[in-house]
Amino acid sequence: MSDPVRLLLADDEHLIRGALAALLSLEDDLLVVAEAATGPEALAMARAHAPDVAVLDLQMPGADGVRVATSLRAELPGCQVLIITGHGRPGHLKRALAAGVRGFVPKTLSARRLAEIIRTVHAGNRYVDPELAADAISAGDSPLTAREAEVLELAADGAPVAEIAERAALSPGTVRNYLSSAVTKLGAENRHTAVRLARERGWV
Amino acid sequence: MSDPVRLLLADDEHLIRGALAALLSLEDDLLVVAEAATGPEALAMARAHAPDVAVLDLQMPGADGVRVATSLRAELPGCQVLIITGHGRPGHLKRALAAGVRGFVPKTLSARRLAEIIRTVHAGNRYVDPELAADAISAGDSPLTAREAEVLELAADGAPVAEIAERAALSPGTVRNYLSSAVTKLGAENRHTAVRLARERGWV
DNA sequence: CGGCCGGCATGACAAATGTCAGCGGGCGGT
DNA sequence: ACCGCCCGCTGACATTTGTCATGCCGGCCG
Structure with a gap:
């Protein structure tokens, strides 16, 4: 069997982050190597641990998930980014994709599905929640200059x-x-x- | 040893709810007997399972945590309510307390602390997060008619x-x-x- | 080169909004 | 009984808005 997927978890809600870490650790091919509660902290942790996949909450103090993803893309090209969000707004998805994010999912997801998606992303594929994708498409592009x-x-x-x-x-x-x-x-x-x-x- | 504390978990974010259920189940004196994703669902589950403690997210589709708490108070006086919230605003705390809620905590809490607080609430005591309480006090009463x-x-x-x-x-x-x-x-x-x-x- | 579009500005006018003064009625304290 | 407070209304006024027409400049594309 191959090496486990090394994960960085970033979410400002301690409860959720901890719980998530615990649940993902149950999957024996996933390994949480770092956690962060803010955008800058997530960047620092990523530099220190060079994870395979970064799971970032969209809304965090300091710098939001997309900004972190942009920096990460430049500094750690090998690290795939998966964004996870509570209330997904269409534009965010577009920005995220533009920032090189590989996955974008809502928090209304079971841990098992999340684990699968982490594997998908780690394999180099993309995954975007169908519902969020539909919203983004129906919302269309911004008509504003x-x-x-x-x-x-x-x-x-x-x-x-x-x-x-x-x-x-x-x-x-x-x-x-x-x-x-x-x-x-x-x-x-x-x-x-x-x-x-x-x-x-x-x-x- | 006494019977375990029977819990109802309500949160619209599947991921979090599941993770929470898993973590709380690790405590051997806590037992998650029901889960719900919406306000009405939480009420129905509570009626069906008569839990000892209901852990409710503040923001849920259908009816928010405080409204559910009010109904619960009337229908199941033996069920203590603990509200858990992402971004707690002062007024919510006041409304919650007025609705007979016994506990009010933010999501930036470790699972272990949450377990302790659940026990506190189950014992009939109150627990309000100090920071949220301070916010509520400093915000004071509404000057509006x-x-x-x-x-x-x-x-x-x-x-x-x-x-x-x-x-x-x-x-x-x-x-x-x-x-x-x-x-x-x-x-x-x-x-x-x-x-x-x-x-x-x-x-x- | 000549449109066309976006950025930036002006001026003018109508409509909405913010502010103030004042009036009457009801309700709860002292 | 009186006072203070909130409710509800009116009218008048200054200010802030939204809307429209119009103009100039600079870049980009055919």
């Missing part, structure tokens, strides 16, 4: 136009134009529902 | 004043007044940041 998305993001926390303009180094009028066109493209009634829609589709 | 909170909630998804007025059966002017006073009380710049603030503090 880079600027529109940027401005929309700055508008996300309810800041007035003046503040957005300052933070984006734009004229207030321009900001309103971008906001307006973004709202139109998204079919929203105002900037705030637009922000919500864009968030739901993972476009911000 | 019932109407202000109601209107703010209706404003949450970015609806225009006219729509809020209709849905609340109020005059548009009144809605604006409530919104304005809520914004002032919360020290926000506009209704949207007010909504965000109120959400963070668990006041909506």
Whole structure:
């Protein structure tokens, strides 16, 4: 029999991480060699242990799973990345795939299936949860231009136009134009529902 | 030795629930007798198995942990409820306690600690995570009147004043007044940041 | 080269929003 | 009985928005 698959687990929820580690350790061809609770910690652990597969939670303090994946891709090309997420938004999947992530699955999965998918990913294949994939396809591509998305993001926390303009180094009028066109493209009634829609589709 | 503690586990994330069940089963005085993925399912399972302790995730499809806890309290007074949450907001804790929940902990906890807390709760004692408790205390009570909170909630998804007025059966002017006073009380710049603030503090 | 598109801006106007003052009614304390 | 507080409403006003037309510049593609 071949060597076991060496795993890095990163999730900020201690309970889940520990439980996951325990469950995956039951599979005798999987070996958890490192755990991390934050993005930077995950990177450090990966450097130290050079795992075969990194299982990363999408939402972690410090740096999210996709950012970690990007760094990992550059530093440890041999390490495959599997992203695991609670509430998967379409855009995240796209970003993740672009970052070279090999697998993307929701947390509503049994441990046995996860173990299988880890093996799949380790073998160099990809695996994307069918439901998340369907969502991503139906959501389609973002109709927003880079600027529109940027401005929309700055508008996300309810800041007035003046503040957005300052933070984006734009004229207030321009900001309103971008906001307006973004709202139109998204079919929203105002900037705030637009922000919500864009968030739901993972476009911000 | 006494009988084992009979547990109900409810969490919509299969992975976590399964892992948790496995870990808690390692403790020989704990026995997982039922699992559920949604609020209603949790209630049904509780009726069928009459567990000693119900471990409920706060955010579940159908009905959230607190609502389930309320029903449980009425139907199965002998069943203690322990709420477990990812990102705990202060107001939830207060609502949970009011619903007769005996324990409230974040997911950033080791399985061993969780097992201890389950025993504590089963013994009839309360346990609230110190950090969450501190947050709740520092957040204090909501300064909003019932109407202000109601209107703010209706404003949450970015609806225009006219729509809020209709849905609340109020005059548009009144809605604006409530919104304005809520914004002032919360020290926000506009209704949207007010909504965000109120959400963070668990006041909506 | 000549469109075309996106980025960036202005100006102007309509609509929505935030703010303030004030009025009346009800309800619970002192 | 009186006071204070919350509810609910109106009206008026300043400010912030959303929307539209229009213009200039720079890059990219046919």
